[in-house]
Amino acid sequence: MKNTSAWLGRISRFGVKSENEDDISRRVVFSNVIFISLPVVYIIFMIIDLESYLIPISQLRFDQFVVPIVILICFCGLYLNKKGITTLSRVLFIIVWPLLLHLIPIKLLFSPSDYMLAYPFGIVFHGLLIQLMFSFKHEKVLFSLFMLINAIGMISFPALLVYFDSDNDIPRAIVNYRYYFFDGILYWLLFNLVIFYIMHIIESNIQRINDAKLLIENQKEELDSINQNLEMLIEQRTKSLLEQNNKLQKHAFFNAHLLRGPFCRIKGLVNLQELSSEKDDLDAIKIRLEESLSELDSRLHEIQRMVETNSSDI
Structure with a gap:
């Protein structure tokens, strides 16, 4: 049958x-x-x-x-x-x-x-x-x-x-x-x-059924196009975030080394200042300490600029 x-x-x-x-x-x-x-x-x-x-x-x-x-x-x-x-x-x-x-x-x-x-x-x-x-x-x-x-x-x-x-x-x-x-x-x-x-x-x-069917097909095509664009946008965004993350990690590693030098010098100078009692030595330590602090401040501003630049790229 x-x-x-x-x-x-x-x-x-x-x-x-x-x-x-x-x-x-x-x-x-x-x-x-x-x-x-x-x-x-x-x-x-x-x-x-x-x-x-x-x-x-x-x-x-x-x-x-x-x-x-x-x-x-x-x-x-x-x-x-x-x-x-x-x-x-x-x-x-x-x-x-x-x-x-x-x-x-x-x-x-x-x-x-x-x-x-x-x-x-x-x-x-x-x-x-x-x-x-x-x-x-x-x-x-x-x-x-x-x-x-x-x-x-x-x-x-x-x-x-x-x-x-x-x-x-x-x-x-x-x-x-x-x-x-x-x-x-x-x-x-x-x-x-x-x-x-x-x-x-x-x-x-x-005719109404065909019109409704055509409307549904058109909406489906639009949704498929939107979904495809969203997938491409998400893929691009994910790729961009991964690249930014890699850059930030590299900057973090680099910045840690930039800060370590002035920080260690400041710490050493502070220790010397506590051990020395001579005025000439203390004046010299003070000068070197100010230079190291100025260098540390400069490095901090440099790091801040790099962070702000990377943030604007994300």
Whole structure:
């Protein structure tokens, strides 16, 4: 069952080139669904009416004989969609389907009595097929043209039935009854307006979903860009801090040696000052002590400048 579902899903995507579907792509998907579904319906119909198909071909009515042809046309539409010729497949189907199943049988079979229902229902269904297979937004010419022809067919269906009824097997009292015509128009309007509104709602919701998806993708790209920039900034900052740390360590080692000389001299001079009592010696020690203090102060200022310079670089 899962494999069948996947297979049908792949078939429904024939002719769809992008994952982000637009109106046209969705109509192609809908047409594929129609090309898959209608043969199933017609095959079931042939099985139900099997006795009618077990007679010689020469005795088949045209509307019976044409059913397998329509099935082949559906498969042809699938093939054209698979090849990417999606507009041609949909146009051919919308034109050929009513011709084979409704208009030609009426002429050849002289308006069979069952077509009193089959013909107006077929026109209503044909209008639904047009709305499913063509986009009002992006295929306005084809959509409007086919819907106009469909509407003309609906308005003129009683006259067509009477015109081709050469054997007079359709009750005129029913065909000429105005509510027979009004009921056909009512159901045509009802189904087509409902499906048009439903399709509009579906398209609007899908558009909002696509817009939200696009917004999320754009925000994701922005976040990825920000994260990438942050990673680069952190990496650069970390590298800079490591370099500054290495410099500070070197400066600390260097500064320790700079301070050690004056400090040791000051300490030695202080010790000498305590041991000496001669005035000349004390004066000399005092001079040397002032020189060492001045040197120490100079080294401290030099260290301070280097620290401030390194701090401004961080």
